[in-house]
Amino acid sequence: MSLGDFLFLAYLKLYKLGQPNNVAMVSEGMEDYLEAIYKLRGEKPVKTKQIANELDVEQPSVSEMFQKLRDKGYISYRKYEGVRLSQEGKEIAEKVIKTHKSIKELLELIGVSEEKAEVDACRIEHQLTDQTTSQLKKLLEDIRENIEDIDFD
Numbered sequence: 001m002s003l004g005d006f007l008f009l010a011y012l013k014l015y016k017l018g019q020p021n022n023v024a025m026v027s028e029g030m031e032d033y034l035e036a037i038y039k040l041r042g043e044k045p046v047k048t049k050q051i052a053n054e055l056d057v058e059q060p061s062v063s064e065m066f067q068k069l070r071d072k073g074y075i076s077y078r079k080y081e082g083v084r085l086s087q088e089g090k091e092i093a094e095k096v097i098k099t100h101k102s103i104k105e106l107l108e109l110i111g112v113s114e115e116k117a118e119v120d121a122c123r124i125e126h127q128l129t130d131q132t133t134s135q136l137k138k139l140l141e142d143i144r145e146n147i148e149d150i151d152f153d
Contacts, residue, residue: 026074028126031096033065034074037085038093045082099133100125102140109143 026034036054040046048062055062063079070077074089085093100121107117128136 026072026092029065030069030072030074031092031126033062033069034085034089034093035096037075037083038090038097041085045084047082051083095133096125099128099136102133102136103128106136106140106143109140 032055033051036051037046040050040054048059048066051057051062052059066075066077066083069075069083069089074086074092075083076086077083103124104114104117104121107120108114112120
């Protein structure tokens with residue numbers, strides 16, 4: 001079975017139409033900040049300058065986003081002290097990171113270079129619904145289980 005045939009059959013098998021989630025939307029920018037905070041977190045709060053460097057933005061922009069994230073309950077933030085993720089903020093960041101890894105893995109499986117897969121995964125990760133993300137993970141599991149039966153040429 002070719003990879004294209006396998007992916008098409010897996011898509012038909014896994015994709016089910018459903019109702020949209022009633023989860024509050026988190027903007028792409030917010031997800032990027034939460035992901036950066038998650039990656040940089042440690043024993044001490046993450047500083048504005050660290051996030052500015054990580055995301056290549058100006059510090060006033062970081063402070064502004066921190067206030068928005070705090071207002072939504074995703075972080076605890078005190079000016080000049082830094083930020084920590086709330087449990088909800090941590091869960092969002094982990095979900096974005098897992099989605100990113102799944103997308104990147106799938107792209108690499110179909111022959112996209114690691115560098116391009118990384119860039120594309122960054123773009124795609126924010127656009128998928130929870131349902132699509134769940135189905136993507138099921139597809140990857142199916143591919144892993146049947147990897148020997150798939151012709152990647």
